[in-house]
Amino acid sequence: QQQVKQSPQSLIVQKGGISIINCAYENTAFDYFPWYQQFPGKGPALLIAIRPDVSEKKEGRFTISFNKSAKQFSLHIMDSQPGDSATYFCAASNGYGGSQGNLIFGKGTKLSVKP
Amino acid sequence: ETGVTQTPRHLVMGMTNKKSLKCEQHLGHNAMYWYKQSAKKPLELMFVYSLEERVENNSVPSRFSPECPNSSHLFLHLHTLQPEDSALYLCASSQDLGLGGGQPQHFGDGTRLSIL
Numbered sequence: 001q002q003q004v005k006q007s008p009q010s011l012i013v014q015k016g017g018i019s020i021i022n023c024a025y026e027n028t029a030f031d032y033f034p035w036y037q038q039f040p041g042k043g044p045a046l047l048i049a050i051r052p053d054v055s056e057k058k059e060g061r062f063t064i065s066f067n068k069s070a071k072q073f074s075l076h077i078m079d080s081q082p083g084d085s086a087t088y089f090c091a092a093s094n095g096y097g098g099s100q101g102n103l104i105f106g107k108g109t110k111l112s113v114k115p
Numbered sequence: 116e117t118g119v120t121q122t123p124r125h126l127v128m129g130m131t132n133k134k135s136l137k138c139e140q141h142l143g144h145n146a147m148y149w150y151k152q153s154a155k156k157p158l159e160l161m162f163v164y165s166l167e168e169r170v171e172n173n174s175v176p177s178r179f180s181p182e183c184p185n186s187s188h189l190f191l192h193l194h195t196l197q198p199e200d201s202a203l204y205l206c207a208s209s210q211d212l213g214l215g216g217g218q219p220q221h222f223g224d225g226t227r228l229s230i231l
Contacts, residue, residue, distance in 0.1 A: 004157070032217025043205050044158075051217065061152070083228030091160070093213045101213020102171065103220060105158040 002027060004092050006106025012114050019077040021109045023090035026071065030092040034062065034103070035075050037088045047088070048075070080113045089112070117141050121206050121223035129231050130196060136226045138206030139190040146212050147189045148220065149181060152203040164189060165212050193228075201230045 012061045013019045018087040023033075034049035050057045050064040050073065057064045063076040077084055087110045119140045128134050140147065149161040163171035164183040178200075180192040189206055203225040209218040 009155075014226065032213065036222075041224065043121075043207075043224045045222065046219045049217065049219065093217050101218065102160055102163065103158075103213070107135070107157050109157060 002104055004090055004104050004106045004108060006090050007015055007105070008109060009109045011112070013037055013080045013111065015080065015082060015113055017080050017113075019080045019084065019113070021088050021090070021111070022072065022074045023092075023106050024072045025092050026069075027092070027094060028071065029094040031080075032093045032101075033064070033066065034071050034091050035062075036089045036091065036105075038089065038108075044089060050065075051089050077111075080111075081114050082113045085111055085113050119175035119206055119208055119221050119223035121204075121226050123226060124224065125229075126194065127229045127231060128193070130198075131193070132196075133194040134150045135193065136191040136206075136228075138191075138202055138221075138223055140187055140189075140206075140208040141220070142208055142210075142221060144210050144221070145186055146209045147183060147186075148207040148209075149189065149191055150205040150207065150222075152225065154207055162184070162191075166178070166203070170212070196228075196230045198230050201228055203227050 022032045035047045036044035037047045038044040062077045066073045089108045092105040093103045094101050122137045125160045127217045147164045162181045168188045181218040207220040207222045209220045218221045
């Protein structure tokens with residue numbers, strides 16, 4: 001119940017296309033859903049995050065869509081660029097449980113944007 | 116320096132060696148974390164510190180020993196490691212624990228550890 005399932009494992013998109021990465025969770029107590037971006041040789045960096053009181057959050061070309069009833073959330077990258085090629089991780093946390101609000105991460109999606 | 120700094124960036128050690136990983140955060144945060152990152156696996160939380168007090172130990176073998184002397188520094192002492200311990204070890208910090216509704220975590224670039 002503490003897992004976050006992420007798909008696909010890898011994704012190839014043409015430059016200018018839309019990249020979509022999906023995550024699903026079971027624990028309805030999760031209340032914070034961030035996405036992290038990791039380039040080779042670097043640590044993960046927070047990209048965008050959402051809380052369950054909104055269904056969508058947009059920052060530039062990056063959008064999180066959140067479906068509370070389906071217990072799913074997704075990252076959309078519009079107008080994908082070769083510089084977006086990285087590994088993306090979704091995560092979730094429960095700030096009111098007994099887990100200190102620790103982040104539970106998905107396994108990651110390796111995105112390659114072809115020029 | 117800014118952000119979260121980890122040293123060394125790469126470490127090769129034998130199974131009988133003793134070494135330490137160092138993490139320093141320059142963000143004024145109160146919580147610090149150690150994660151293990153292995154290929155095709157989710158990031159595994161190892162230890163959590165809040166205000167220099169260990170608040171979580173996720174069933175990590177005793178061959179990993181954390182130390183947090185102050186809120187800016189975090190160490191991971193390693194001894195008699197196994198080949199399966201080869202991985203990227205990431206340090207992170209956040210303003211506080213994620214209690215009460217989520218805290219962004221800031222990661223260092225990790226130490227790539229290889230056990231011979």
